[in-house]
Amino acid sequence: MNTTQAQLGAVLAAGGPELARLLERTETRLAEVAEGHGPELARHATATLSAGGKRLRPMLVFLCANGDRDERLVAAAAAVELLHMATLVHDDVLDSAPLRRGRPTVFAEGGRLAATTTGDLLFSRAFAELASTGSPDAVGALSEASSALARGELMQRADAWRPDVTRERYLERCRLKTASLFAASCRLGALFGGRPAMADPLGSFGEAVGLAFQMLDDVLDVSGPAERTGKPRGTDLLDGTVTLPLILARARDPALLELRPGLTAEQAEALCDRIAATGSLEAARAGAFEHVARAKQSLARIDLPPQRREALELVADGVVERYA
């Protein structure tokens, strides 16, 4: 068992049988969606679904809820996971990625068209799930998050290869492309789980967790080790994505301001070593920890049962302790 699995196990233990039951119902619902919308989606989406994932976002939905109104909570959890899956399927098309979580991607199996369209269909089903709850507020929350994800991707592309990306701009991009869906998951949990008044503070908690998650992801891309993260080091450098470790390293090693298309994988790995040598990884990791601390501060302002608070704190800790 690796650190991530151990962390998830601890969250599940703290969440109790109710969390396990709701997560199981989410799996059932996701399988129904994958199977219920034509043979093409079934072929492409069932594999993606059964490849699993941490189901972090559904977990946040449930942990931010008070436990009642199961139907709507499960619909919300399925919706955030479907939206997340849609973006992964599109990302794999854009990266021409052959594998995800060790399995062939929809792009690899079905080609560009099938994968782009499968992503669109997963996207549509996410909104259909939420529409079934009868709550326009919920649909609004998801559509704002999904707009933010796309804006974050566009911003990342616009900033690619640039020497002048600031820490603030980087954080804004992380907020858009990752933290917004974590925040929406928490908001939806609060909204449907009998805690509508806590949607704002729980949303802030989710946003901080999402920021920490993305920041650590970006550290791992430079630090590796590849055999634990499952992907080679320096993939961000290869497509010109300027992340915090590079931004911080540039202040100490101005030669790193030059980043140009056409790097080889070996050159990218060498750049990772050079970034690491500046000490910027520790600084970036510390930034992620700060957001975890902020997340926990948001929780302090909310009246929660002790076990629920513990579970949410474990999720927050978990996102920065991956592969530790």
Place this chain on the structure above:
Amino acid sequence: MNTTQAQLGAVLAAGGPELARLLERTETRLAEVAEGHGPELARHATATLSAGGKRLRPMLVFLCANGDRDERLVAAAAAVELLHMATLVHDDVLDSAPLRRGRPTVFAEGGRLAATTTGDLLFSRAFAELASTGSPDAVGALSEASSALARGELMQRADAWRPDVTRERYLERCRLKTASLFAASCRLGALFGGRPAMADPLGSFGEAVGLAFQMLDDVLDVSGPAERTGKPRGTDLLDGTVTLPLILARARDPALLELRPGLTAEQAEALCDRIAATGSLEAARAGAFEHVARAKQSLARIDLPPQRREALELVADGVVERYA
């Protein structure tokens, strides 16, 4: 002025100043959406928007409404047009299309990533527009339509190059990939325009109009003339899309059962001539006219002011009289 423009002019005349005013408000709203979600979307979407289009779907929203509750009607009209635009932007990525309506596509100007993500963002904003109306039924109608569009695309890909595509299967694909959004436009108009009880018959009207629209599109792809349709003949054949003219022609000229990847543009044009020689274009066009007749029959069951009925009939006639 070409036939299409003349038809649209007649619809506008029948719709009166109210229709013109609502369409203008829709343009304003679409421009606000394009400009209000980051510089990247503004750059990519503003060009797409200002390239225009017939705004057929917004027109259907307004013509199926009773004229009150402007805000929600305009939101619905913007939503269906945004969803339509999202699919066009994604289609252009998949076709690597350099031009649409004589202007560079988002794909051509921004590349694959920017275009895929711009499509996702337009998609998200479509749902955000509808969520703002506070109607889960409306969001449900749009998400079902948007799922259908994606399913239709997947079906088209699954059926590419196949010799055994039936007329029924072709019609089902047209229903999914085109008619569903026409139907949703009419339903939304009925829902927000004070005619909720007429959502079903008006939806049937929209579906029949959409089927006729797609069937005629497929005839035009074979018949041209290219200088009027704005694209070379036989583009469907080049990507293996089996449409009604080919299905009908195959029954008369079995050599057409052989359709394989790797056609040149010249070979595709020659195949168009061969399909036309079987008389299948007239038969396919007659099929489109049948659906226009069905659309008008749906209208007969609805109590409508005479001018409104006239405008809707003109829309139905218009989709099969393009480039006549």
